[in-house]
Amino acid sequence: MSRGITIIAIIAVSISLGILILSLAGEKNGLNIPQDNGTHTGFPAWHPPLEGYNDESLGATIIFSVIVLAICAYFTFKWTSQVPEEFKTTFIDKNINKTSTIEFDRLIAWYATFTALTGATFFTLDVGKMWVTTGVLHNAIEVMILYAVHQGGSVKSSSFPAWIIIYVLITTALSLYLSWPADALWFKMQGLVLDYTLVIQFSRIFFGTCKGIGDESHRLFDVENPDRTTSGDSNRSENDDVRDKSVGYFLPRYTLLLVFAAFAHIFGNVYVTIWSFEIASYILFSFSYCVSFPLYTYFVYLDTHTVAMRPAQKYIVVPDSDKLKVTLVVLSAIFLSLLTAQLSVASQDHNN
Missing domain, CATH: 1.20.1070 (Rhopdopsin 7-helix transmembrane proteins)
Structure with a gap:
């Protein structure tokens, strides 16, 4: 991938990431998630009550x-x-x-x-x-x-x-x-x-x-085969x-x-x-x-x-550890992570 294409890809992912962040910021009801208690301890758990x-x-x-x-x-x-x-x-x-x-x-x-x-x-x-x-x-x-x-x-x-x-x-x-x-x-x-x-x-x-x-x-x-070498035939x-x-x-x-x-x-x-x-x-x-x-x-x-x-x-x-390519990888991973969060919020709204 040439540097020009990499830069264009970074710009596209950055714009998409910005739109996604704004979308998540507008989900005010998405954080109203009920919290369950732990199985053995009774302490609050990081998940809602499970169906x-x-x-x-x-x-x-x-x-x-x-x-x-x-x-x-x-x-x-x-x-x-x-x-x-x-x-x-x-x-x-x-x-x-x-x-x-x-x-x-x-x-x-x-x-x-x-x-x-x-x-x-x-x-x-x-x-x-x-x-x-x-x-x-x-x-x-x-x-x-x-x-x-x-x-x-x-x-x-x-x-x-x-x-x-x-x-x-x-x-x-x-x-x-x-x-x-x-x-x-x-x-x-x-x-x-x-x-x-x-x-x-x-x-x-x-x-x-x-x-x-x-x-x-x-x-x-x-x-790990102990017979890997053949001692009986030195001409092999x-x-x-x-x-x-x-x-x-x-x-x-x-x-x-x-x-x-x-x-x-x-x-x-x-x-x-x-x-x-x-x-x-x-x-x-x-x-x-x-x-x-x-x-x-x-x-x-x-x-x-x-x-x-x-x-x-x-x-x-x-x-390749080129800085532009590494930047594109990191931005893409952040975008995919937040996209998963957006899908999770949508799923929770459906359950509620």
């Missing part, structure tokens, strides 16, 4: 998602603990700077870990001011993943820890001290901005990698050994797993935001984690268990 409430169905879904997330975190940490040099994948940017994907893969492991923690807190406390003390960690990891992608695959800035602390403090403080429903709306909207940005950035990774590498094939085999070539242990081929398009995973999460989040009066929405939202994180984990598996057949190398192309 067809079934404690067992929702609770079982949350527990199942926590178990799935814990398993995903375990295997992701395991697969990234020791990765032989020939199995390491490299992020590459437009300036041919190269960064190992191991740090990014470990961020996904922490992403699963903290999301499992937020799920356990959701089951215990319900979503609300008490829950946000752990819920913000889920969002903080998303910020770290996005920043790592922006920096070429890893967190390279020494000032970033200070910024992530400021983000956590501001997000938590507003969520704790704003009144209902502004507290819930604030946390939900800023979270949706991050989720939409993940989908956009992972899509850019997928298309950039396919364009940059094309249909280059890589040989796939199990790195490396390619022969790889061919014997191969379980198939794959293309760089495995980065599409990141897109599917982020989309599954945003789909559940948008659905529960728009149809917040229905218990089925919360069940679907909780179950979406059982789809999203196994996909992330499978990406890590492919990233750490495959080797490129020489002379091919394993590259993932990161998105």
Whole structure:
């Protein structure tokens, strides 16, 4: 995309965003939302009274998602603990700077870990001011993943820890001290901005990698197989050994797993935001984690268990970090987040 087209797109999104903000500002009745109490604590929850409430169905879904997330975190940490040099994948940017994907893969492991923690807190406390003390960690990891992608695959800035602390403090403080429903709306909207940005950035990774590498094939085999090397025949070539242990081929398009995973999460989040009066929405939202994180984990598996057949190398192309393009991505994510809020307000008016 040329700079001229990018600038035009920024102007168009900015105008649309301004119109949407004015539209939301005129929805005076949209904030008259009844507030329910938490399941186990009795404290006010960040959702209205739910139609067809079934404690067992929702609770079982949350527990199942926590178990799935814990398993995903375990295997992701395991697969990234020791990765032989020939199995390491490299992020590459437009300036041919190269960064190992191991740090990014470990961020996904922490992403699963903290999301499992937020799920356990959701089951215990319900979503609300008490829950946000752990819920913000889920969002903080998303910020770290996005920043790592922006920096070429890893967190390279020494000032970033200070910024992530400021983000956590501001997000938590507003969520704790704003009144209902502004507290819930604030946390939900800023979270949706991050989720939409993940989908956009992972899509850019997928298309950039396919364009940059094309249909280059890589040989796939199990790195954990103890018989991977053949000690009895020293004359066998490396390619022969790889061919014997191969379980198939794959293309760089495995980065599409990141897109599917982020989309599954945003789909559940948008659905529960728009149809917040229905218990089925919360069940679907909780179950979406059982789809999203196994996909992330499978990406890590492919990233750490495959080797490129020489002379091919394993590259993932990161998105261009040009300021105009980053601005367009951020504005688009904010617009989509507020559009979701507008649809939620319309849905609540219909229920009222």
